[in-house]
Each structure stands twice: as C-alpha cells, then as structure tokens.
Amino acid sequence: MAEEKKKTNYLSSSESKKILRYNLKQMKYYEKEKRRKKDPSEYLTHMKDDANLIEIDGLETCFFTDNGTVKSVNNVSFEIPKNKIVGVVGESGCGKSVTSLSIMQLVQAPQGQITGGEIRFNSSKLGVDENGHKLAYNIAKMPTQELYNIRGSEITMIFQEPMTSLNPVFTIGNQLDEVSFIHTPGISKEDAKAHSIDMLNQVGISMPERVYNSYPHELSGGMRQRVMIAMALAGDPKLIIADEPTTALDVTIQAQILELLKKIQKENGCSIMLITHDLGVIAEMADEVVVMYAGRVIERGTVREIFNNPLHPYTIGLQKSKPLITSNSQEPLYSIPGSVPSPINLPDTCFFKGRCNRCINKCEGKYPGFVKVTDTHSVACYLYEEKKEENE
Ligand SMILES: Nc1ncnc2c1ncn2[C@@H]1O[C@H](COP(=O)(O)OP(=O)(O)OP(=O)(O)O)[C@@H](O)[C@H]1O
Numbered sequence: 001m002a003e004e005k006k007k008t009n010y011l012s013s014s015e016s017k018k019i020l021r022y023n024l025k026q027m028k029y030y031e032k033e034k035r036r037k038k039d040p041s042e043y044l045t046h047m048k049d050d051a052n053l054i055e056i057d058g059l060e061t062c063f064f065t066d067n068g069t070v071k072s073v074n075n076v077s078f079e080i081p082k083n084k085i086v087g088v089v090g091e092s093g094c095g096k097s098v099t100s101l102s103i104m105q106l107v108q109a110p111q112g113q114i115t116g117g118e119i120r121f122n123s124s125k126l127g128v129d130e131n132g133h134k135l136a137y138n139i140a141k142m143p144t145q146e147l148y149n150i151r152g153s154e155i156t157m158i159f160q161e162p163m164t165s166l167n168p169v170f171t172i173g174n175q176l177d178e179v180s181f182i183h184t185p186g187i188s189k190e191d192a193k194a195h196s197i198d199m200l201n202q203v204g205i206s207m208p209e210r211v212y213n214s215y216p217h218e219l220s221g222g223m224r225q226r227v228m229i230a231m232a233l234a235g236d237p238k239l240i241i242a243d244e245p246t247t248a249l250d251v252t253i254q255a256q257i258l259e260l261l262k263k264i265q266k267e268n269g270c271s272i273m274l275i276t277h278d279l280g281v282i283a284e285m286a287d288e289v290v291v292m293y294a295g296r297v298i299e300r301g302t303v304r305e306i307f308n309n310p311l312h313p314y315t316i317g318l319q320k321s322k323p324l325i326t327s328n329s330q331e332p333l334y335s336i337p338g339s340v341p342s343p344i345n346l347p348d349t350c351f352f353k354g355r356c357n358r359c360i361n362k363c364e365g366k367y368p369g370f371v372k373v374t375d376t377h378s379v380a381c382y383l384y385e386e387k388k389e390e391n392e
C-alpha cells in the first residue's frame with residue numbers, strides 16, 4: 001500500500017503539513033532578505049571578465065509548491081558578453097523564462113525565490129573599489145529597493161504577448177512618457193513626449209504622433225510589439241531580455257521584429273538575451289547559444305558550433321526535429337521519445353538518461369560535469385572527454 005502511495009505521488013496529511021511548514025519558513029526567510037537594508041558590500045562584487053555584461057554563476061531558483069520544492073533553475077551558469085546576442089533554447093518548462101525572470105528579480109514571489117548562486121551585472125552606474133577594481137552588482141543578493149536603480153533602465157524585458165504587458169486603459173503616449181518620468185526624474189512633459197516620439201520613430205513606426213495618442217487595442221500585434229520594444233529602449237538599456245518576442249506574430253511580422261531587434265542591438269551597442277523555441281530564429285540572430293534541459297544548461301557554444309557540431313544527444317535531437325525545406329513532406333517530423341523527469345524528484349544521474357539512445361556505462365554515475373571541447377564550446381555529457389595537452 002505504501003508503495004502504491006509513492007507511485008501515485010500521494011501525499012499524506014502529515015507530509016503535506018510538513019511541506020507547508022517548510023515552505024512558509026523558506027518564503028519568510030527569502031522575502032525578509034529582499035527587504036532587509038544591506039551593507040553594499042553584501043551585494044557588490046567584481047566581474048570575472050570585464051568583457052562580459054552579465055555572468056550567471058551556479059544560479060538556483062526554486063518554487064516552494066504544495067507538492068514540494070521545484071528546482072526550476074538548477075545550478076545554471078553562462079555569460080552574456082557585451083554587444084552580443086545570446087540565444088537560450090530548450091523545450092517547454094526547462095527554465096528559460098525563470099532564468100530570465102531571476103535576472104530581473106521578477107520570479108513570482110513568495111513561492112518563487114532565488115536560493116543560490118550569483119548573477120553578476122557589469123553596471124555602468126558603479127565605480128571602482130578601494131583597490132581600483134571595477135565593481136559589479138550581484139543581483140541575486142540585491143535588496144529589491146536597490147534593484148530599481150537598474151531594472152527597467154539598464155536591464156529591460158520584452159515579453160511574448162504585448163497585449164498583456166500594455167495597460168489597456170492608458171494611451172501608448174501615457175505609458176511611454178511614464179518610462180521617462182521614472183528614469184529621468186525632473187524631465188518636463190514636453191521633453192518626455194519628444195523622447196517617446198523619438199523612440200517610436202526608432203522602432204520603425206511611420207506615424208508616431210498617431211500611435212502616441214492611440215490605445216493598445218487600436219494597434220495590430222506587430223505594432224504593439226514595436227511599442228513594447230520602444231518602451232524597453234526608453235531607458236537606454238545595456239541588456240534587453242526578449243522572451244519569445246515573436247511567437248505571437250505571423251511570419252512576415254516576426255522577420256521585421258527580429259530585424260529591428262538586431263538593428264537596435266548593433267546601433268545602441270547593447271546585448272540581447274533571446275529566448276525562443278525556434279532554432280531558425282537562433283541561427284539567424286544569435287552569436288552564442290545556451291541549450292537548457294530540465295533546469296540545467298547542457299551545452300553552450302557559438303552559433304556555428306551548436307549548429308555545425310551539436311554534441312549533446314538532446315541538442316542533436318533538437319536539430320533533427322527541425323523542419324527542413326528539403327525534407328520529404330510525407331515523412332513525419334522526428335520527435336525525441338519520452339518526457340522530462342518530474343522537477344520535484346529529479347534523479348542523481350543525467351536528467352536525459354531516460355530518453356537517450358547513446359547511453360554508456362558511465363551514464364549510471366552521478367550527473368555529468370561540463371567538458372570543455374573548445375574554448376567556447378562545452379557540453380555536460382559522458383560521451384566527451386576534455387582534450388589533454390600533448391606533452392602532459
Ligand atoms: N509560478 C510558478 N509556480 C510553480 N512552478 C513554476 C512557476 N513558474 C514556473 N514554474 C515551473 O518552473 C519550470 C520552468 O518554467 P519556465 O517558465 O522557466 O519554462 P520555459 O523554459 O520558459 O518554458 P516555455 O518554453 O513553455 O516558456 C517549469 O517546470 C514550471 O512548471
């Protein structure tokens with residue numbers, strides 16, 4: 001009977017109570033930490049490499065749910081260099097959005113909390129320490145009050161569905177001006193309007209005055225997404241996080257919006273973290289690619305390395321499941337068999353083991369560490385080994 005209960009994930013009332021008590025304790029602790037007035041030394045740090053805009057290092061983000069703790073982001077590390085587009089891919093639920101929301105400290109609280117790791121941000125608003133080393137923020141430890149210094153100005157986000165992000169009862173102009181009022185205290189109404197019109201011009205809106213006076217429902221999906229991009233640009237950001245920015249749009253508008261994002265990235269000299277399911281979009285846009293699976297990064301490399309030489313069996317499967325113009329339309333598309341393990345009871349072994357067709361004896365061991373195949377390409381899989389120096 002006890003076995004049966006385990007199989008069906010049944011929780012007894014005492015187990016439920018235990019989880020509830022644990023969750024309350026954890027949520028209270030992390031919420032208090034975010035509100036606590038901290039000495040800057042607690043959240044100021046240094047970048048490992050000044051060429052990086054952001055360094056995510058061992059990030060852990062959990063949700064304290066009634067069924068137990070879900071580790072949505074599990075020891076994730078990657079960097080976004082200055083002036084680069086980094087694409088993040090992986091199947092639904094693998095933790096792409098939660099990683100990006102962690103960077104903004106926008107994970108749904110109090111259930112969702114950053115429980116470990118560092119997010120180092122190379123802010124232009126910080127100077128140097130007493131030894132002359134440039135300071136950086138550790139966003140994972142920043143009190144929310146301090147985060148307002150960079151959220152929305154230095155780091156901004158473009159969401160998938162602009163209609164849910166724009167307020168339906170205010171005009172586009174009202175909402176754009178508001179961004180200027182927040183980021184440039186003391187700016188006059190006229191200057192804020194001029195800045196908003198300028199932003200609308202920059203994102204390719206041909207009648208900015210008319211759009212400025214319109215309500216969101218009066219615009220098409222593509223126009224609304226352009227407005228969202230204008231809003232994201234208003235604070236002159238260093239990092240734009242674009243979470244599936246074109247999924248809700250048709251193909252031609254999608255191409256225009258992607259082109260616009262690329263142009264903005266080049267002209268404004270910012271970086272973009274581009275989250276998408278679409279490998280075609282990644283190939284077109286990204287300089288570097290991060291592949292995630294079940295809350296972990298499983299492969300990283302330049303766009304050429306990931307497309308020309310995918311190494312992890314999951315990345316290879318992803319490539320195979322992409323429709324090609326040369327494929328036979330009669331043949332069904334390849335799909336990776338099996339499903340992702342439950343995020344509450346993750347195994348100690350490789351999370352892809354149950355779906356992998358290339359398992360070897362070593363795969364019975366603990367979760368594989370990262371193997372550096374080239375300076376820019378690394379993979380977490382037992383099929384690969386670090387190249388040894390010839391004379392070692
Ligand atoms: N508010 C929440 N409460 C509980 N669990 C959550 C919550 N938000 C996300 N999760 C869990 O975190 C995991 C990662 O979710 P996330 O939204 O980051 O996935 P994703 O990779 O962005 O997927 P998609 O491609 O579908 O957008 C999932 O297992 C999800 O169930």
Ligand code: SF4
Nearest residue numbers: 350353356363381382
């Ligand atoms: S570590 Fe083993 S199980 Fe995991 S992806 Fe590599 S070969 Fe497959």
Ligand SMILES: [Mg+2]
Nearest residue numbers: 096097098243
């Ligand atoms: Mg998502």
